Amino acid sequence: MGLSLSSSLRIGLLSAAAGTAAGFSFGAAAASGVRRTASTGLRPASLAAQSSAAAVSFKDAGLCKKLDVPADLLEKVDVFIFDCDGVIWKGDSLIDKVPAVLAMLRAAGKKVFFVTNNSTKSRKGYLGKFKSLGLEETQPEEIFSSSFAAAAYLEQTKFKESGKKVYIIGEVGIEEELDMIGVPWIGGGSDAGKKIALKSGYALPHDSDVGAVIVGFDREINYHKIQYAQLCINENPGCEFIATNLDAVTHLTDAQEWAGNGAMAGAIKGCTGREPTLVGKPSPLMIDYMVEKFGIERGRICMVGDRLDTDILFGQNNGLLSCLTLSGVTTEEKLLSPENEIKPDFYVDSIADFL
Numbered sequence: 001m002g003l004s005l006s007s008s009l010r011i012g013l014l015s016a017a018a019g020t021a022a023g024f025s026f027g028a029a030a031a032s033g034v035r036r037t038a039s040t041g042l043r044p045a046s047l048a049a050q051s052s053a054a055a056v057s058f059k060d061a062g063l064c065k066k067l068d069v070p071a072d073l074l075e076k077v078d079v080f081i082f083d084c085d086g087v088i089w090k091g092d093s094l095i096d097k098v099p100a101v102l103a104m105l106r107a108a109g110k111k112v113f114f115v116t117n118n119s120t121k122s123r124k125g126y127l128g129k130f131k132s133l134g135l136e137e138t139q140p141e142e143i144f145s146s147s148f149a150a151a152a153y154l155e156q157t158k159f160k161e162s163g164k165k166v167y168i169i170g171e172v173g174i175e176e177e178l179d180m181i182g183v184p185w186i187g188g189g190s191d192a193g194k195k196i197a198l199k200s201g202y203a204l205p206h207d208s209d210v211g212a213v214i215v216g217f218d219r220e221i222n223y224h225k226i227q228y229a230q231l232c233i234n235e236n237p238g239c240e241f242i243a244t245n246l247d248a249v250t251h252l253t254d255a256q257e258w259a260g261n262g263a264m265a266g267a268i269k270g271c272t273g274r275e276p277t278l279v280g281k282p283s284p285l286m287i288d289y290m291v292e293k294f295g296i297e298r299g300r301i302c303m304v305g306d307r308l309d310t311d312i313l314f315g316q317n318n319g320l321l322s323c324l325t326l327s328g329v330t331t332e333e334k335l336l337s338p339e340n341e342i343k344p345d346f347y348v349d350s351i352a353d354f355l
């Protein structure tokens with residue numbers, strides 16, 4: 001996707017939540033030779049060997065295996081990476097039996113992480129959501145939001161040393177993460193409600209010190225923000241265009257699908273002709289961070305998500321096992337249709353099936 005950094009680029013990432021330094025690198029998955037696309041179906045031999053014979057034969061036949069014996073999955077996995085929207089919760093409603101599933105996994109010695117493409121909250125903000133839903137055991141270092149990924153990318157690329165600032169299209173999550181790493185920013189919530197009054201000879205002034213535009217989900221996006229981002233990217237030499245994610249739709253409520261950050265990033269792509277650097281799923285950034293920081297073996301990790309083109313592809317591109325849950329945006333009909341080329345190792349009605 002948009003990441004083009006060399007795998008040799010490495011920096012010490014200051015983990016603001018934990019207050020510890022941690023190595024952070026981009027592109028390691030590409031270097032490891034385990035990337036795959038939905039169409040090629042290439043899969044590392046070591047990983048295939050760790051899948052059950054039944055699961056492999058199902059996948060080889062272009063079929064998906066519904067998990068009916070939880071031990072089939074639990075025996076193969078040390079680490080579960082859960083997408084949040086559509087897996088743990090829908091909007092502000094916790095999905096049934098999630099606390100029992102997480103308690104069971106922790107009691108069995110499994111590591112759990114929560115990865116979300118939603119950039120509207122920082123890790124601190126997400127911790128508050130987990131606690132408010134009764135998931136008291138959640139630790140800040142278990143949470144990987146795309147707002148955090150955007151800040152981590154700036155750390156990786158030593159953006160702060162450039163002396164430049166960031167223009168934000170997005171909400172408070174990105175603002176808080178940039179504050180935590182001490183990168184100056186403008187825009188975001190402070191540009192909500194701004195209007196452009198066009199008259200002869202009018203030009204919108206913009207800051208030539210903006211060295212990156214970060215585009216995340218923004219319920220207050222407006223023409224002022226789009227024009228400001230366009231000016232920074234098109235007129236400031238070297239200005240980066242970073243997207244937290246490119247999700248087409250998202251779950252703002254549990255009543256319908258809502259236009260996702262693909263809409264905001266698409267607006268900026270449309271007026272600049274530039275492809276963004278993607279930091280959320282399905283880019284390898286977050287999984288590389290986990291593998292490196294926690295010393296986890298990829299083949300013993302299972303990505304659990306509700307979306308084929310981000311969650312399951314994210315798992316497959318990074319050499320992980322994958323499990324689709326039908327509790328979110330993907331129907332069983334879509335999963336099993338001949339048109340779908342992205343096949344998870346397993347699927348479940350909801351993660352309650354792990355019990």
Ligand SMILES: [Mg+2]
Pocket residue numbers: 083084085086087305306307328
């Ligand atoms: Mg989801």
